Amino acid sequence: MSAPEQIPPAQQISPAQQRKTLRAVGVGVRYGGVVANEDVSITVEPGTIVGLIGPNGAGKTTFVDALTGFTKCVGEIRLGDERIDGLPPHRRRRAGLSRTWQSGELFASLTVAENILAAAHPMRPAMIWKDLFTRHHDDAARVERVLDMVGLPGAGGLKAGDLALGQQKLVGVARAIAGGCDIMLLDEPAAGLDSAESVQFAERIREIVKLGPGALLIDHDVAMMLSVCDTIYVLEFGRLIFQGTPDEARNDPAVIAAYLGVPMEVQDA
Numbered sequence: 001m002s003a004p005e006q007i008p009p010a011q012q013i014s015p016a017q018q019r020k021t022l023r024a025v026g027v028g029v030r031y032g033g034v035v036a037n038e039d040v041s042i043t044v045e046p047g048t049i050v051g052l053i054g055p056n057g058a059g060k061t062t063f064v065d066a067l068t069g070f071t072k073c074v075g076e077i078r079l080g081d082e083r084i085d086g087l088p089p090h091r092r093r094r095a096g097l098s099r100t101w102q103s104g105e106l107f108a109s110l111t112v113a114e115n116i117l118a119a120a121h122p123m124r125p126a127m128i129w130k131d132l133f134t135r136h137h138d139d140a141a142r143v144e145r146v147l148d149m150v151g152l153p154g155a156g157g158l159k160a161g162d163l164a165l166g167q168q169k170l171v172g173v174a175r176a177i178a179g180g181c182d183i184m185l186l187d188e189p190a191a192g193l194d195s196a197e198s199v200q201f202a203e204r205i206r207e208i209v210k211l212g213p214g215a216l217l218i219d220h221d222v223a224m225m226l227s228v229c230d231t232i233y234v235l236e237f238g239r240l241i242f243q244g245t246p247d248e249a250r251n252d253p254a255v256i257a258a259y260l261g262v263p264m265e266v267q268d269a
């Protein structure tokens, strides 16, 4: 029997100091006459969670699409020192910017490991032959490492469609970080979960960023966002109306008026 493969512990994955910061400056997107994003500037440091909140139609998904190259935009987007706004989506991914999708993205009939490997191996013709000979050797360790990171150790052999919804969401995150990433863009990754599950999910994201990557997190659960994020940005009609800490957001009149609503004590007065 061969010796078990040495699996590097998740903690040995590149720490935040070795990862790249995402800087978007003056991003603008128009769909015909609709201004979906206007002059949006955001910084996401590795090892931190940056929250992007705003009402339906505020332009949050459009901004993620602009960052990842799925929609055309004006402005400047940098990952570390590299300017990436001229690159196609797969090259931005390779540069270290990954995303999850609002609609979910798993292949239900494949195993968790197969789902992760499908995301981890970009289809580059030049790599196909190399993959054929090296893939099996590295893959088990790679899968187990990301499953450790997202808190699903040993789940690689399970069918993705058989997992509970919260676990499927975590596999989505595992797919985003599988090929290595500096910053992950998580567009409503907790959609469909109840409040308690959302909080658990967010706590797991907090654990993941401690291991190095940064996260731009979008969610409508404002209480959860204010409790888990390091920095909050608020979008309204495509424009940023606020940037600051969760505490500052709770007390900002513009944020309260546009998004959080009138505080209970004011209503009661």
Ligand SMILES: Nc1ncnc2c1ncn2[C@@H]1O[C@H](COP(=O)(O)OP(=O)(O)OP(=O)(O)O)[C@@H](O)[C@H]1O
Pocket: 031, 034, 035, 036, 054, 055, 056, 057, 058, 059, 060, 061, 062, 063
């Ligand atoms: N492909 C598109 N073509 C035309 N208009 C679009 C397109 N995608 C988005 N929009 C419009 O751009 C604006 C921003 O939409 P977007 O989906 O980015 O908002 P959002 O904040 O992500 O909303 P939600 O919270 O509902 O997901 C909306 O007015 C929307 O109707």
